[in-house]
Amino acid sequence: MSYRVGVTTGPGLRERKKERTRQALVNSALGLFAERGYEATTIADIAAGADVSTRTFFSYFPSKEEILFADTEERLALALAVIDQRGPQDEPVDVLVRATTTIFDRSERFAQVLGRAAPIRLRMLFTVPAVQGMALRRLLSAQQRLAARLQTAFPDRLDRVEAAAVVGALVGALVNTMLTLVESPEQADELVAGGDVEPVLAHLRRAVDVAVRGIAAG
């Protein structure tokens, strides 16, 4: 058993290759989804496009849906980090709103900075039930993690239940509002394609406001 001292041995060839294959799969999938649509693309197609066997696809992603969410973990991590960096004067709300809008800013929001995945995913969200289901399951799990982290950041302001309720209220308001504003894949496409984003954002701000000030505040 020898130790690797001195040299910064990055990830070995194995790791790098694996990462490349992963990327190839994601690229292949996104390309095909965008071109022919989700249903019309088989896993065999995706694998072929990445030069691996069909069977190998499943050692990278457990299902066809998952590949559309390959980038989300990292975005959640970003939001969690925002929570960790609470200032001493911050209220839980401040931090949470900041974290949440970070996600929205960098994701379901509109193309520019975004990777390729988000716009395609957004479209599939409207057209493929399985994808919508997966998105919602991930959203719920993300909420749980946000709540846990928020509670950690404010140990003497919140208990677990309060944290969950707070996160749920904010995210719930945002999501339901978003769905009300953007009802069809066409509208989604339009926004992604650089439509006028401001009115949507304005409404989302109102949604945040409702959650923050309470339903009763009307």
Place this chain on the structure above:
Amino acid sequence: MSYRVGVTTGPGLRERKKERTRQALVNSALGLFAERGYEATTIADIAAGADVSTRTFFSYFPSKEEILFADTEERLALALAVIDQRGPQDEPVDVLVRATTTIFDRSERFAQVLGRAAPIRLRMLFTVPAVQGMALRRLLSAQQRLAARLQTAFPDRLDRVEAAAVVGALVGALVNTMLTLVESPEQADELVAGGDVEPVLAHLRRAVDVAVRGIAAG
């Protein structure tokens, strides 16, 4: 073309037979799910248990998941009705909370009055991703309908976006809290099997409170 006057001709034989088959399918499915679990039950099994062909299953339910939700429409209708019956003095919050707790009372809450479906569904919710996804999709759609109805009930208090935000906040808080409180299928089983429900309800009341008074109220 003749008119059916006088006699109250109920649904014809065709309809009645169809309804019976539908019930048979639901019963068969629930029985098998409870007995062997969801994955271990094939659609062929379900169909066999209802004395119809496999193919016929799909003319009643579009997918295996759907059969677990055969009873939900009616419960949503109940909640919508509660909204319609707003009193002149009611605030939107009052009505909404009343409607929402109606749903919780009669469903994901605990066995007693409930049909057979709810407890089984609750268990599958934790163990079968596809079922969870379906549940969340339905929940979102229910939120949209609740929002629309609430807006109709308070035309000059709410616009569509506010209504969506309000409903989203309340339901979001409830759902995320619920998930925090009940984390495993075992806990769910326990509650359904008549465990002590009061502490859970107490927490849910706090969640409602958070949503009503606002995240900031801490």
Place this chain on the structure above:
DNA sequence: CACCATCGCTGCACTCATTGCAATTTTGCA
């Protein structure tokens, strides 16, 4: 009552996602 247009049920063939298994190939390291 006989007749016909629907409607529902069924079997069949097919596509595709997903999984377990066993054989083979690649990579990391001694």
Place this chain on the structure above:
DNA sequence: TGCAAAATTGCAATGAGTGCAGCGATGGTG
């Protein structure tokens, strides 16, 4: 160079879901 672990692959099988065409039951109609 040589071996053990890890990754890739092909193969076979299961099960969900769909389109299609034939067949019998049902509900009027004359």
